[in-house]
Amino acid sequence: MDCSKLAENGTPELGIEFNSEEDAYKFYNKYAFKMGFSVRKDYLNKDKDGVTTSRRYSCCKEGVKRKYEGDVMPKRTQAPTKTGCGAKMVIVLFRGTMKYRVHDLVLEHNHELHIAQCAHMMPSQRKVSVAQGFQAEISEDAGLSLKQSHELMGTEAGGMGNVGYTRDDLKRYLRTRRERSLKYGEAGSMLNYFQEQTLENPSFFHAVQLDCEEQITNIFWADAGMLIDYNFFGNVVTFDTTYKTNKEYRPLGVFVGFNQHRQIVIFGAALMYDETIDSFKWVFGTFLEAMCGKHPSTILTDQDHAMAAALSIVMPETFHGLCTFHIRRNFMKHLGNHYKENSDLPYMFGACMYEFEEVEQFNRVWEAMVKKHNLENNEWLSGLYKIHDKWARCMMKERWTAGMRSTQLSESLNAAIKNHLKLDHNLVQFFRHFNRVVDEKRHNELIAEYEMRQKLPMVGLRQTPMLVHASETYSPTVFAAFQNEYGESTAMVILRQQDAAMFVEFAVMRYDGGSERTVVFNRNDLSVRCSCKKYENEGILCGHALKEFDTVGIKIIPPEYIKRRWTKRARAGDCFDRRGQEVVADPKVMISTRYREFAPAMIKVATRAAMSKDTSKVAITVISDLSKRVELLLSESEEQPLQNQKNLNMEKRDKIEMVNEMGEAVVARGIKK
Numbered sequence: 196m197d198c199s200k201l202a203e204n205g206t207p208e209l210g211i212e213f214n215s216e217e218d219a220y221k222f223y224n225k226y227a228f229k230m231g232f233s234v235r236k237d238y239l240n241k242d243k244d245g246v247t248t249s250r251r252y253s254c255c256k257e258g259v260k261r262k263y264e265g266d267v268m269p270k271r272t273q274a275p276t277k278t279g280c281g282a283k284m285v286i287v288l289f290r291g292t293m294k295y296r297v298h299d300l301v302l303e304h305n306h307e308l309h310i311a312q313c314a315h316m317m318p319s320q321r322k323v324s325v326a327q328g329f330q331a332e333i334s335e336d337a338g339l340s341l342k343q344s345h346e347l348m349g350t351e352a353g354g355m356g357n358v359g360y361t362r363d364d365l366k367r368y369l370r371t372r373r374e375r376s377l378k379y380g381e382a383g384s385m386l387n388y389f390q391e392q393t394l395e396n397p398s399f400f401h402a403v404q405l406d407c408e409e410q411i412t413n414i415f416w417a418d419a420g421m422l423i424d425y426n427f428f429g430n431v432v433t434f435d436t437t438y439k440t441n442k443e444y445r446p447l448g449v450f451v452g453f454n455q456h457r458q459i460v461i462f463g464a465a466l467m468y469d470e471t472i473d474s475f476k477w478v479f480g481t482f483l484e485a486m487c488g489k490h491p492s493t494i495l496t497d498q499d500h501a502m503a504a505a506l507s508i509v510m511p512e513t514f515h516g517l518c519t520f521h522i523r524r525n526f527m528k529h530l531g532n533h534y535k536e537n538s539d540l541p542y543m544f545g546a547c548m549y550e551f552e553e554v555e556q557f558n559r560v561w562e563a564m565v566k567k568h569n570l571e572n573n574e575w576l577s578g579l580y581k582i583h584d585k586w587a588r589c590m591m592k593e594r595w596t597a598g599m600r601s602t603q604l605s606e607s608l609n610a611a612i613k614n615h616l617k618l619d620h621n622l623v624q625f626f627r628h629f630n631r632v633v634d635e636k637r638h639n640e641l642i643a644e645y646e647m648r649q650k651l652p653m654v655g656l657r658q659t660p661m662l663v664h665a666s667e668t669y670s671p672t673v674f675a676a677f678q679n680e681y682g683e684s685t686a687m688v689i690l691r692q693q694d695a696a697m698f699v700e701f702a703v704m705r706y707d708g709g710s711e712r713t714v715v716f717n718r719n720d721l722s723v724r725c726s727c728k729k730y731e732n733e734g735i736l737c738g739h740a741l742k743e744f745d746t747v748g749i750k751i752i753p754p755e756y757i758k759r760r761w762t763k764r765a766r767a768g769d770c771f772d773r774r775g776q777e778v779v780a781d782p783k784v785m786i787s788t789r790y791r792e793f794a795p796a797m798i799k800v801a802t803r804a805a806m807s808k809d810t811s812k813v814a815i816t817v818i819s820d821l822s823k824r825v826e827l828l829l830s831e832s833e834e835q836p837l838q839n840q841k842n843l844n845m846e847k848r849d850k851i852e853m854v855n856e857m858g859e860a861v862v863a864r865g866i867k868k
Contacts, residue, residue, distance in 0.1 A: 205222075205225060205226055205229065206226065206302075207222070207223060207226055207284050207297060207300055207302070208297065208300070209297050209298075209299075209300050210296060210297060211296065211297045212289075212292070212294040212295065212296045212297075213286065213294060213295045213296075214294060214295075215295070216247050216250055216286070216295060218295075219250075219252070219284075219286045219295050219297075220234070220236065220252060223252050223284050224319050224320070227254075227317070227319060227320075228314050228317070228320050230308055231308035231309035231310065231311070231313075231314060231317075232254050232255065232256070232282070232304060232308055232309065232317070233254070233255040233317035233318045233319040233320065234252050234253070234254070234255065234319040235252070235253050235254070235255045235257065235318075235319070236250070236252060237250075237251040237252065237253045237257070237283075238250070238251055239251075246288070247288065248287065248288045249285065249286065249287045249288065249298070250285070250286055250295075251283055251284070251285045251286075251299075252283065252284045252285075252286075253280075253282065253283045254280040254281075254282040254283070254304060255276070255317075255318060255319070256276060256277050256278045256279075256280040256304075256305075256306055257277065257279070257280050257281070257282070257283070258277045258279065259275075259277050259278075259279050260275040260276075260277050278305055278306045279305065280304050280305050280306055281301050281303070281305070282301050282302060282303060282304045283299065283300070283301050284297060284299070284300050284301075285297070285298050285299035285300070286298060315355075315357070315358070315359065316361060320359070321359065321360040321361060321364050322359060322360060322364075323359075323360050323364055323365060323368045324359065327348065327358075327359070327360070328368055330348065331344055331348075331365055331368060334347065341362060341365060341366055342362065344365065345358070345362045345365055384622065384623050385411075385414070385622045385623060385626070386403070388622075388623050388626055389401040389416065392416075392418065396418070396419045396779070396781070397774075397776065398418075398419040398422060398772045398776065398778045398779070399416075399417075399418050399419060400415075400416065400417045400418075400422070400463075400484075400485040400772070400773075401414075401415065401416040401417075402414075402415045402416075402481045402484070402485075403415075404474075404477050404481075412467075412468035412469075412474070413465060413466070413467050413468055413474055413477055413478060414465060414466040414467075415463065415464070415465040415478060415481045415482065415485070416463070416464060416465075416626075417462065417463035417464070417482075417485045417486075418633075419772075419778050419779060419780050419781075420633070420637065420780045420781075421461055421462050421463050421633075422485065422486065422770060422772060422778050423766075423770045423778055423780055424452070424454070424460040424461070424462055425450075425452075425462040425463075425486050425489070426486075426489075426768075426770040426778075427454075427760065427765055427766055427768075427770075428452045428453060428454050428455075428460055428760055428765070429452060429462055429486065429489065429491055430491055430492045430493070430595065430597070430760070431452055431453065431491060431492060431493045431494075431495075431595065431596055431597040431599055432450050432451070432452050432462060432491040432493070432494045432495070433450075433451050433452065433494070433495045433496070433518070433599065433601075434448060434449070434450055434451075434494060434495070434496050434502070435448070435449060435451075435496065435497065435518075436448045436467065436470060436499075436502075437497070445466050445467060445468065446466075446467045446469075446470055447464065447465070447466060447467075447612070448464065448465040448466075448467055448478055449461060449463075449464045449465075449608060450462040450463045450464070450482060451608055452597075453597050453598075453599065454640055454765070455670040455672075455673065455760060455761055455762065455763070455765035455766075456640060456643040456644075456647075456670050456671070456672050457598075457672045457673070458636070458639055458640055458643060459607060459608055459636050459639075460636065460640070461608070461633055461636060462482075462486075463482055463485060463486075464629065465478045465481075465482075466622075466625075470499065470501055470502070471501055472501045472504045472505050474501075475501055475502050475504075475505030475506075476505040476508060476509055478505075479505055479506060479509040479510060480509050483509065483510070484773065485773070487771070487772070487773050490510055490512060490513050491510070491513055492513065492514065492595050493513065493514045493515075493516055493594060493595055493596050494506065494510065494513050494514070494515055494516070495515075495516045495517070495518055495596070495599060495600075495601065496515065496516075496517065496518065497517070497518050497521040498517055498518075498521055498522065498525060503515060514594050514595075515585060516585050516586065516591060516594065516596065516600075517582070517585045517586040518600075518601040519548055519549070519586060519600045519601045520601035521601070522548065522579070522586055523545075523548075525575070526541075526544060529573070529575040529576070530570070530573070530575075530576070533568055533570070538568075540564065540568050543560060543563070543564040543567075544564065546560060547560055547561055547564070547583075547587060548586060548587060548588065549588055550588065551587075551588060551589050552588060552589055552592060552710070552726075552727065552728075553589055554589045554590070556589070557583075557587055557589045561580065591732070592727070592728040592729075592731070592732050593728050593731050593732065594731075594732065595731065595732065595734070596732055596733070597733060597734060597760070598732070598733040598734075608632070608636075611632050611635065611636075612629065612632050643670075643671075643672075646671070647670060647671055647763060650671070652666035652671055652674055653675075654666050654678070655678060655682065656681075659681070660750040660751055661681065661741070661744075661745075661750055661751055661752060662678060662681055664751040664752055665677045665678070665681075665752060668752065668757060668762055668763065669761055669762060669763070670761060670762065670763055670765070673735065673761040673762075676735055677735055677736070680729075680735060680736060680737055680738045680741060681738070681741055682738075683705075683737075683738030683741075684738040684739070684741035684742040684745065686705050686706055686707070686738075687703050687704065687705060687706070687738055687739060687742040688703070688704060688705070688706045689701050689702070689703055689742070689746065690702040690703065690704055690711065697717060697718055697719055698715055698716065698717055698718070699715070699716045699718065699747070700713060700714070700715050700716075701713070701714040701715075701716070701742075701743050701746070702714075703739045703742055703743070712725055712726050712727050712737075712739045713725070713726040714726070714739050714740055714742075714743045716743050716747060721749065721753055722753075722755070723736075723740045723743055723744065723756075725737050725739045725740045727739060730756065734758035734760070734761055735758075735761070736752065736756055800814060801814065
């Protein structure tokens with residue numbers, strides 16, 4: 196009797212035949228689901244060739260729990276589930292037909308069967324399918340908890356009973372997945388993850404530093420998108436190691452900057468073993484290597500002495516500014532005991548940091564503050580004054596900072612990272628969840644790009660040529676800042692004007708008072724310089740300069756005063772990696788774009804060609820020739836990268852060989868704790 200003949204009643208009978216052992220199990224398990232018991236695979240016999248000759252399937256309540264033989268009973272024991280049930284189905288292989296036949300069968304149970312509503316909870320009925328497992332992995336990578344993921348799948352399936360597994364099954368599945376991803380240890384799995392990223396996009400950059408014991412200490416990585424971002428916006432960078440990752444409490448160093456929408460962009464990241472000069476030297480040096488040796492104009496950090504020492508060695512030509520946020524925090528830490536009710540100490544210190552634009556004024560107020568509050572012997576304050584060129588406005592106003600004065604960009608990023616990461620995450624999980632943060636920031640930029648093209652700029656004075664020009668040139672965020680400056684210019688008055696052969700000097704001030712500014716205009720090259728230095732510091736013309744332009748009849752922004760990084764086309768142009776190859780953020784996007792271009796045209800040709808037999812023959816002939824030419828070109832283009840791989844990819848191959856040769860030295864011994 197064949198199993199297909201039992202489709203109507205589905206009840207096991209002696210003599211039923213099955214094509215395979217798996218067919219027999221599925222049939223009996225389906226019967227068990229209908230009846231309300233769970234199936235367990237019991238003994239099996241195999242011949243010398245490994246072919247199963249017989250197998251028994253039993254009720255999961257078969258057998259009895261062994262009695263505890265120790266002297267002291269354990270406090271916690273699991274409730275017994277076995278009742279000695281004898282229900283079973285035994286199959287035997289018949290050599291003549293090479294099919295499995297039911298040889299022994301017992302249908303009676305000695306226990307109460309489960310109701311239909313609980314059938315999905317029985318062990319043999321629970322299984323996480325491939326599709327469900329993939330969805331569970333996506334949910335975990337997206338940061339959903341186990342409970343949320345299970346409830347989501349239950350909702351999609353129309354109820355928990357339709358999911359096909361329990362929350363504990365899902366927990367075991369994800370744990371097995373994590374164990375599988377770490378089968379080479381954290382170090383080996385991390386290097387394997389980096390190699391996978393490199394295969395997906397050859398521009399992906401990563402590097403590891405080994406100590407004298409050949410253990411991994413510091414790790415740096417930057418994907419293709421980070422390289423592109425640095426190419427366009429990397430002239431001002433902040434670096435911060437405040438956030439500490441995972442259970443080893445390793446510092447996470449992130450290189451961060453602004454895009455044209457004044458949003459966060461990430462240029463690279465490093466997991467560090469410690470915060471010593473040597474570690475920082477390696478991180479900064481590796482960062483420059485990834486960025487083809489291109490130094491930032493300015494880098495802002497906290498008051499870490501090791502970081503400052505490393506920067507002076509690795510980036511001597513880069514201006515190193517200090518984060519004003521950290522300085523204020525350290526000010527409270529070191530001088531909090533000097534605070535008194537109605538004390539003006541914090542206000543005087545804040546004015547020195549943010550308000551005074553002239554060095555003489557800064558020095559005068561600083562000396563008065565120190566004397567008034569008896570701070571002449573305060574070592575921290577004295578040390579801070581020695582490096583005031585790195586934080587005081589009077590010294591910073593001529594430095595190009597894109598308007599940044601602190602590492603609060605990094606602090607904001609740290610808050611986002613904290614929302615996605617947990618202390619018990621392993622390294623591979625850390626990288627995946629860190630990528631979620633990066634993707635989130637990039638999606639925010641896409642939203643800004645969409646709104647920039649969707650929404651018209653809010654121009655206050657529509658008949659003003661300069662504002663119209665600015666609205667067409669700048670991104671909306673920067674245009675809003677420029678429009679504020681233009682509004683300020685309408686409130687400016689010219690106090691004095693001094694003409695010379697080449698230069699015109701204006702004394703400018705707001706009509707209702709304020710600081711007087713000196714604006715110098717060059718008649719030959721139409722350049723302008725203002726004593727407030729806003730353009731030099733932020734890349735946007737100040738209201739004083741705009742007032743002077745209006746006076747001399749300049750009605751649009753001169754090209755030399757338009758910083759490309761603030762424009763709508765800030766990302767125009769190509770970017771190349773350290774191998775000289777063009778960097779593509781996502782190669783799959785280019786393939787998809789080309790496909791969308793070709794597919795409609797090919798479908799249109801196929802539709803027209805199908806109208807007659809003659810046109811069909813012509814189309815098939817042409818498509819056949821075209822296919823051969825395409826394959827030829829692809830094979831030629833693939834051969835060249837293979838040759839370049841031998842010549843240019845020695846470094847990557849050496850790293851792979853290094854990992855293989857080190858074996859226990861790196862992979863087994865892993866990452867330095």
